[in-house]
Amino acid sequence: MERLSIWAPDGLPEISPGDDLGELVADLLTGQDEPDRPRDGDVVVVTSKIVSKAEGRVIAAADREQAITDETVRVVAQRQRPGLPPLRIVENKLGLVMAAAGVDASNTPEGTVLLLPVDPDVSARTIRAALAQRLGLRRIGVVVTDTAGRPWRDALVDIAIGCAGIAPTDDLRGSVDAHGRPLNVTVTAVVDEIAAATELVRGKSTGRAVAVVRGMGHHVTADDGPGARVLVRSSADDLFREGSAEAYARGLADGRADAGPAS
């Protein structure tokens, strides 16, 4: 029997630039009843929103669209809808393909937007070190989450954009099924599943930006590990590097040029 417990304590104060987030999260967690205080093998999950706020990633931006442009490394797909801001799905500086580059204009003061952390894996390592020291733990995982859309499926799920002290994947390649055949399901995105699981207790409009997961100790590691960056698919393996309309338009232009005046 495997068992997981996930809880999201209330009471984290509003986070401001320069706050020591690791200390504030440690304060929150040590203030819980004893059974809910983190133990070795637990995973502490925080939203990128509070990490960004602590790291001063709130910027004045009269124009959210300009902020998105600034965070964009590469446009993947876009669509203009009547009466709405353009939908832009882009690769951002973290290699993440997200709508609006991950720029967030909710839960920030008017006239400002929130950018993602500069390096959420580094943020996770910093929080992990603070928690390990304050809580006296040797093995504690940290995951930094954000909310993302998916092609082909409506609605959003949380994913892991940073992690430390936890193996980001569970690699089953080489194991066999009950019939001795290789498992064709090979690598599971464990930290993405942890991020999704904690969204269920965290909600969006509340102050619960921290969650604890107990029962994943077999994935918690003694070192920081590779981080969630390893989950970003390489461009060589990416069959959806451009939106269908964008790729078609590029093909059409190339085809016309091929067969154009020179032909």
Added chain:
Amino acid sequence: MERLSIWAPDGLPEISPGDDLGELVADLLTGQDEPDRPRDGDVVVVTSKIVSKAEGRVIAAADREQAITDETVRVVAQRQRPGLPPLRIVENKLGLVMAAAGVDASNTPEGTVLLLPVDPDVSARTIRAALAQRLGLRRIGVVVTDTAGRPWRDALVDIAIGCAGIAPTDDLRGSVDAHGRPLNVTVTAVVDEIAAATELVRGKSTGRAVAVVRGMGHHVTADDGPGARVLVRSSADDLFREGSAEAYARGLADGRADAGPAS
């Protein structure tokens, strides 16, 4: 404080065609210690693999590739890799875009493959009715999961391909953040997040194909509800209806035709 408990009991027997899965799951769950027996508001999560087995979706297939072709409604993207079977990402009869159409050749006897349930929402409703009756519960949710890849991110996560008695999404549109601004994160795919959460306790190579989630009672409904089918994005909203290479090739051909002999 929100709190979620998730557990995956061992001991479900090997499932065979014609088995009454609802009864077998009820047997498994009523055999647990009292605190782990389902209560009103719990969600019971089962893998599509055992649903398919019970529904007799194991078919003889000397050629897995032919089975994938038969399940394909529309090819989205494909890639031929040296020494490997072709990678085919297709829309299947359920509207799901998946590698290999969701056809599974692991954990089945040699020479057979496992197809997805004909209608996993109907499967979920049937299991829910059996559980509600056997367990004497009025409100119990059921989710049927499968494992899927995602563009742009490596590794796999579990998603919900069927559900009953649980609201598939959490619609936050209309709610406001702490600053009174509309939340730009609007609709959360709750049942996908539940599927992902339970994968963490279920694993892949084990016999744990059933999990219980306690703490989502606010999403459990008195009726079956719309099912997980509502999470399939409409083609009008799908910016990745074709792989980049496929869309480019179509554009190139059209461009050459445009500018061809007639020009």
